[in-house]
Amino acid sequence: MNEKALLKKIQNQVQAKLTPMLNRYHTDSSDMEAMLKWKPLVLILGNYSSGKSTLINELLGREVQRTGQAPTDDSFTLITAPEPGATEADVPGADLVNDERLPFTGFKTFGEQFIAHFRMKTVEAEEFKNLALIDSPGMLDSVSEKDRGYDYSSVVKEFARLADLIILMFDPHKAGTIQETYETIRNTLPEAAGEDRIVFVMSRIDECDNLADLVRSYGTLCWNLSQMTGRKDIPRIYLTYAPDMAVAQEELMVWASERQLLKELILKAPGLRISHVLQNVDKQTQELHMVAEAMWSFAQGGKKIFWRMVKNALLAGGFCFLFLDLISRGLYGFPAHPFLTSLLSTGVVRPEQLLMPLASFSIVTALVLLWGLKFSLPGYYKRCQAKPEELVALDTAYRRNVWERVRDNVTALLAKVKTGDLFVNHAASINKVEKFSQRYIQKYYEEIR
Ligand SMILES: Nc1nc2c(ncn2[C@@H]2O[C@H](COP(=O)(O)OP(=O)(O)O)[C@@H](O)[C@H]2O)c(=O)[nH]1
Ligand SMILES: [Mg+2]
Missing domain, CATH: 3.40.50.300 (P-loop containing nucleotide triphosphate hydrolases)
Structure with missing residues (x-):
């Protein structure tokens, strides 16, 4: 295959496979696009x-x-x-x-x-x-x-x-x-x-x-x-x-x-173009990988907090469901027949007995959840924004280098996260990036060798 055809192929693959993700993670790919556009x-x-x-x-x-x-x-x-x-x-x-x-x-x-x-x-x-x-x-x-x-x-x-x-x-x-x-x-x-x-x-x-x-x-x-x-x-x-x-x-x-x-x-020099483009696509892929990694790790941490919050809310709600009417009767003498007592003694519960437990369950669960959404998660977002480098492992000089290039990018993404972002499938993105890197970039390198 001649160089021009190979470049065209690379350009098409990048557009189909990489561009959507570059857009999703707001990674700056202007160099790569500029390079694919014109002559050596x-x-x-x-x-x-x-x-x-x-x-x-x-x-x-x-x-x-x-x-x-x-x-x-x-x-x-x-x-x-x-x-x-x-x-x-x-x-x-x-x-x-x-x-x-x-x-x-x-x-x-x-x-x-x-x-x-x-x-x-x-x-x-x-x-x-x-x-x-x-x-x-x-x-x-x-x-x-x-x-x-x-x-x-x-x-x-x-x-x-x-x-x-x-x-x-x-x-x-x-x-x-x-x-x-x-x-x-x-x-x-x-x-x-x-x-x-x-x-x-x-x-x-x-x-x-x-x-x-x-x-x-x-x-x-x-x-x-x-x-x-x-x-x-x-x-x-x-x-x-x-x-x-x-x-x-x-x-x-x-x-x-x-x-x-x-x-x-x-x-x-035109003979150097493909390897230069590949170097650039490769670099872009590494950067994208690291941004996705950071967002994945951010989402993992956030989800952990989110589910703990849900668990706590359900526990608090459940406690109220089971015991609030009992406590209320102890304190105020009302209601006369708490649902748990009826259930345990007669095995029969009338629907109106469930009113207070259900209402208290809903209200307490909602309140605890709201509290979490308003304070726990935003607190976590702030911590991540302050120290985004803690989201990724920077164990090698190479990774520290890539991180330097994407740091601002990650900070900008973290600055506008919403709770829904915790449930984006970043692992799938990481997978796709890795596949792209293994399947295409390496193959192209082999083709020009
Ligand atoms: N003797 C000699 N003169 C040179 C050579 N290359 C350039 N020049 C002269 O050096 C001057 C500066 O060259 P130029 O190409 O304008 O340099 P530029 O400023 O780097 O673009 C000109 O007067 C050229 O004629 C060289 O290899 N030998
Ligand atoms: Mg000159």
């Missing part, structure tokens, strides 16, 4: 003038993006081929974030300033029919959110979530020393993308004065990266230069093929 994406990040736009132009085989030494281009530019039948165009951000067919409707929340710095260029190029690149504003030192007018790192995070491959470019002059780069690698990317989706590139190596200079720059970059990622191993770093820019140097020949490898990696 490659996000290109890096310092200003690290050679991002030059690389993109090289991939397209023409000058589409402006290049230059100064940080001039400060837009996120989506580059892809036009839809079949359409011609090349320049589409403004406002159209992009309002187009339901594109995965960017969520980006509206970043505000006008971002939208003004977002656009799409469609370019006739065979390889880009099923692939889109995102050229990004170069990362800078000493800029704040105020300078950019929008929250740069949140925008990068959103794009990184959607991207199947992230190319992180450095140049030898600023080998990982830029503040925004530091922030991005340290804080933004780990939450948005797995290590396997990030590719490190040091570009413009032809500008090193000599081999010693290159080794120094490479060393600096490795050191800085280890500081930023906290990884102990050194990631693969592509050392490249734009062949058109570089003056032919003997020493560079060793790295001549790296550029080609990098370009192939980017053009092969």
Whole structure:
């Protein structure tokens, strides 16, 4: 089966099996839906003038993006081929974030300033029919959110979530020393993308004065990266230069093929899409499972209280049924013939003798129940809302991680529970989620292997 057909199949299964439950548990599935909607994406990040736009132009085989030494281009530019039948165009951000067919409707929340710095260029190029690149504003030192007018790192995070491959470019002059780069690698990317989706590139190596200079720059970059990622191993770093820019140097020949490898990696990104989608569906399923688990545990606890309450109400009611008229006769001499005495002595009970027992049974049972509904259960709901993490077992780092992502979701669900919610069959949901995970996700993983 080809990739597109498999993606379609995954999308249909998700819609049929998972979406109803995602809705029931109000789980946020916008990433997954956005990803299923459109083409594979490659996000290109890096310092200003690290050679991002030059690389993109090289991939397209023409000058589409402006290049230059100064940080001039400060837009996120989506580059892809036009839809079949359409011609090349320049589409403004406002159209992009309002187009339901594109995965960017969520980006509206970043505000006008971002939208003004977002656009799409469609370019006739065979390889880009099923692939889109995102050229990004170069990362800078000493800029704040105020300078950019929008929250740069949140925008990068959103794009990184959607991207199947992230190319992180450095140049030898600023080998990982830029503040925004530091922030991005340290804080933004780990939450948005797995290590396997990030590719490190040091570009413009032809500008090193000599081999010693290159080794120094490479060393600096490795050191800085280890500081930023906290990884102990050194990631693969592509050392490249734009062949058109570089003056032919003997020493560079060793790295001549790296550029080609990098370009192939980017053009092969559509092949990563399915595994990225599956990772995402898998993650979504785990989150859904944990939300359902929390709600199940909440309902179990609530039901226990509820049935204890019913038991108490019936016991109190039953006591009144049997003995209230006896007690009343002892105290007030009325009624003359309590029903229990008649029953035990003659074995016969007249209907009117049951009036007081029945009335007292109903009233007392109802009162005890009302008390429980008004105080016991709401007290329990409050305790759960205050400490939702006690509803699930957080025994592994993995589960704690999932919990961090769904915590707000669970809190929001708990904030509006009603007694009826205690009787929802959450166990069935958990079952369904597990079945989905076992039956479909694993099967798809096998299919792409
Ligand atoms: N010598 C040399 N110059 C390069 C190389 N890549 C890009 N440049 C130049 O560096 C400058 C910045 O490149 P650009 O692609 O605009 O960087 P961006 O800001 O990351 O998009 C431009 O003047 C490019 O011509 C390279 O590998 N070698
Ligand atoms: Mg550029």
